[in-house]
Amino acid sequence: MSDSVGIIGAYSNEARSFEPSAAFRAQARLGRLEDYQRLYRESLDSPETFWARETAELSFRSPPRRIVSGGFEDARWFEGATLNVTESCLDRHLTTSADKAALIWEGEPGEVRRLSYAELHAQVVTLARALRSLGVRAGDRVVIYMGMVPETVIAMLACARVGAPHSVVFGGFAADALRERIRDSGARVVLTQDGAWRRGKVVELKRTVDEALSTLPEVEHVVVYERLGPRHAPIQLQPGRDLTWQELHGGEASGAPEIVGADHPLFVLYTSGSTGKPKGVVHSTAGYLAAVHVSTRYVFDLKPEDVFWCTADVGWVTGHSYLVYGPLSNGATCVMYEGAPNQPDWGRFWQLIERHRVSILYTAPTAIRAFIRQGPEHVQRADLSSLRLLGSVGEPINPEAWIWYYETVGQSRCPIVDTWWQTETGSILLTTLPGVHAARPGSAGLPFFGAEPAIVRVDGSPVGAQESGLLTMKRAWPGMLAGVWGDPARYHAQYFAPIPGHYFSGDGAHQDADGYYRVVGRIDDVLNVAGHRIGTAEVESALVSHPAVAEAAAVGRPDELKGQALVVFVCLKPSHAPGPALAAELGEHVAREIGRFAKPDDVRFAEALPKTRSGKIMRRFLKDLVAGQAPRGDTSTLEDLNVLVQLQQAEE
Ligand code: WT7
Numbered sequence: 001m002s003d004s005v006g007i008i009g010a011y012s013n014e015a016r017s018f019e020p021s022a023a024f025r026a027q028a029r030l031g032r033l034e035d036y037q038r039l040y041r042e043s044l045d046s047p048e049t050f051w052a053r054e055t056a057e058l059s060f061r062s063p064p065r066r067i068v069s070g071g072f073e074d075a076r077w078f079e080g081a082t083l084n085v086t087e088s089c090l091d092r093h094l095t096t097s098a099d100k101a102a103l104i105w106e107g108e109p110g111e112v113r114r115l116s117y118a119e120l121h122a123q124v125v126t127l128a129r130a131l132r133s134l135g136v137r138a139g140d141r142v143v144i145y146m147g148m149v150p151e152t153v154i155a156m157l158a159c160a161r162v163g164a165p166h167s168v169v170f171g172g173f174a175a176d177a178l179r180e181r182i183r184d185s186g187a188r189v190v191l192t193q194d195g196a197w198r199r200g201k202v203v204e205l206k207r208t209v210d211e212a213l214s215t216l217p218e219v220e221h222v223v224v225y226e227r228l229g230p231r232h233a234p235i236q237l238q239p240g241r242d243l244t245w246q247e248l249h250g251g252e253a254s255g256a257p258e259i260v261g262a263d264h265p266l267f268v269l270y271t272s273g274s275t276g277k278p279k280g281v282v283h284s285t286a287g288y289l290a291a292v293h294v295s296t297r298y299v300f301d302l303k304p305e306d307v308f309w310c311t312a313d314v315g316w317v318t319g320h321s322y323l324v325y326g327p328l329s330n331g332a333t334c335v336m337y338e339g340a341p342n343q344p345d346w347g348r349f350w351q352l353i354e355r356h357r358v359s360i361l362y363t364a365p366t367a368i369r370a371f372i373r374q375g376p377e378h379v380q381r382a383d384l385s386s387l388r389l390l391g392s393v394g395e396p397i398n399p400e401a402w403i404w405y406y407e408t409v410g411q412s413r414c415p416i417v418d419t420w421w422q423t424e425t426g427s428i429l430l431t432t433l434p435g436v437h438a439a440r441p442g443s444a445g446l447p448f449f450g451a452e453p454a455i456v457r458v459d460g461s462p463v464g465a466q467e468s469g470l471l472t473m474k475r476a477w478p479g480m481l482a483g484v485w486g487d488p489a490r491y492h493a494q495y496f497a498p499i500p501g502h503y504f505s506g507d508g509a510h511q512d513a514d515g516y517y518r519v520v521g522r523i524d525d526v527l528n529v530a531g532h533r534i535g536t537a538e539v540e541s542a543l544v545s546h547p548a549v550a551e552a553a554a555v556g557r558p559d560e561l562k563g564q565a566l567v568v569f570v571c572l573k574p575s576h577a578p579g580p581a582l583a584a585e586l587g588e589h590v591a592r593e594i595g596r597f598a599k600p601d602d603v604r605f606a607e608a609l610p611k612t613r614s615g616k617i618m619r620r621f622l623k624d625l626v627a628g629q630a631p632r633g634d635t636s637t638l639e640d641l642n643v644l645v646q647l648q649q650a651e652e
Pocket of ligand 1: 271316317318392393394395396397418419420421422423424444505506507519520521522528532533
């Protein structure tokens with residue numbers, strides 16, 4: 001990316017550093033470097049003392065015997081503790097802040113709903129009773145395929161209330177992808193909604209569920225929340241299987257929290273890996289809760305009066321950790337927005353901030369770059385004086401976007417935290433702390449409490465000063481994934497086998513002279529397109545499921561707006577001829593198989609793909625090719641150098 005031009009280009013601001021203002025520092029939870037250093041040391045040297053103190057306000061029914069035990073891969077956090085996360089996220093606030101807004105929601109067409117902690121609690125209890133009356137028991141998986149409405153948060157918390165691990169599937173996934181996730185999780189209950197608004201159009205969620213379930217008779221119950229009603233999103237209810245949210249009732253069932261052990265799975269969230277099918281990343285109860293609770297409080301300097309807006313969809317981990325569990329366990333007021341940033345126009349985000357007096361905004365670089373294109377007027381028209389802190393997540397933020405975010409949105413007075421983490425890490429692991437550290441554009445910063453990163457070479461040896469390498473973790477942290485659903489071998493193979501003694505993130509990184517971590521991006525076959533994590537293997541398998549395709553390879557190309565654009569190379573079966581119509585059809589095919597967000601930006605036809613002698617596609621060369629560079633590195637393993645030459649000629 002370093003040699004591209006324009007808004008993701010020039011790294012001229014790389015060396016700049018932005019100190020928090022004296023005013024911010026004075027009111028911050030942590031305002032001195034010594035405090036960070038002392039707490040960080042304590043989190044590594046005496047994790048018992050650190051985590052016990054920092055989680056003291058959470059609701060445990062019985063306290064942990066030990067804070068951390070076991071090895072790295074099988075670390076157990078808060079062993080012996082019993083709890084239900086909803087007691088920390090809801091019940092515990094009822095005595096102090098029952099009437100405080102837990103959730104402020106805006107629908108895309110403009111409706112506003114406000115749910116107090118008491119109301120959110122009541123709705124969660126009601127749905128928990130209904131789930132129990134449907135036969136959902138602790139340990140049963142429940143798939144949630146919904147949009148950005150309060151009911152989705154209620155659904156997640158109701159599952160947690162009854163001890164049923166939820167598996168939220170992002171509403172942008174298509175029927176096949178949804179089916180695969182429901183099947184893998186073994187869920188018998190699916191919670192969905194009739195439709196959601198997106199850019200003024202209806203996304204027909206229930207219809208997609210019907211399609212997914214047409215070959216999945218194992219699902220016993222589908223519960224449909226009617227967000228839009230029959231005028232916009234008519235639905236068909238399958239008798240015996242489907243019922244509406246509005247007609248649910250708890251019967252005799254209890255709404256009491258199911259008290260579970262510390263390592264009871266809280267949720268399964270599917271994410272793309274470098275090979276094969278998506279993995280069900282499992283997060284357990286106590287460690288995850290502790291990690292998101294403590295990180296929300298310190299990274300966002302959260303105070304009781306803050307209004308926190310995380311723009312991520314609940315279908316991704318950011319929505320889980322920093323729209324739902326972290327802010328609610330801290331008793332914060334969260335903002336949730338249903339629709340697109342340009343609805344009705346590009347001023348929507350800024351008006352929303354003004355309307356609800358948002359004080360903390362947490363969004364993605366791809367969104368920031370989209371705003372830059374629209375010009376500063378949209379931002380400048382709104383009163384953003386309520387903002388005091390900005391966050392970035394999901395992909396590396398290019399310094400130009402960082403500076404724009406800082407100056408135009410933050411009016412040069414709000415610190416920015418660039419937070420690095422993953423579905424697997426559960427919580428933020430690299431960041432600056434806003435009252436303590438100077439921020440540097442393009443640099444995630446320093447390790448958060450409990451994280452011990454190491455940048456290593458492929459043989460596990462540490463890199464030299466400022467040298468690039470693989471980003472790993474050297475010890476377990478509380479938010480660490482507890483496994484891959486149904487596939488312990490893959491858990492080991494993916495995360496621990498590559499670099500023995502380390503957790504392998506899949507990212508490349510280096511440290512600057514002051515120890516700040518700069519994450520460059522994925523070095524494995526995982527793409528990050530507009531902040532969406534997409535496995536090349538998934539795209540390729542979607543392509544080869546088309547009758548015309550013999551073979552396919554997917555790679556990322558640097559893109560000004562999306563960070564990476566998705567380019568696919570397709571070899572056709574002999575009876576098919578390349579052409580623009582087929583290219584368009586193949587793009588649509590991928591969108592239908594996976595979801596629109598995975599639709600290739602560019603479909604190219606090739607006679608053959610570059611491969612190693614063992615038959616592995618050398619995506620690295622294709623990546624160089626689409627970036628307009630000569631292939632770097634060793635070409636001696638290429639089975640047929642001619643393939644590469646042909647591809648290059650086609651390019652010219
Ligand atoms: C991948 C994880 C974790 C929340 C959303 C994404 C990239 C994430 C940053 C950042 C540079 C980042 C990494 C990581 N990433 N945050 N601040 N700087 N890269 O979760 O879908 O599991 O994706 O997103 O490449 O591995 P995810």
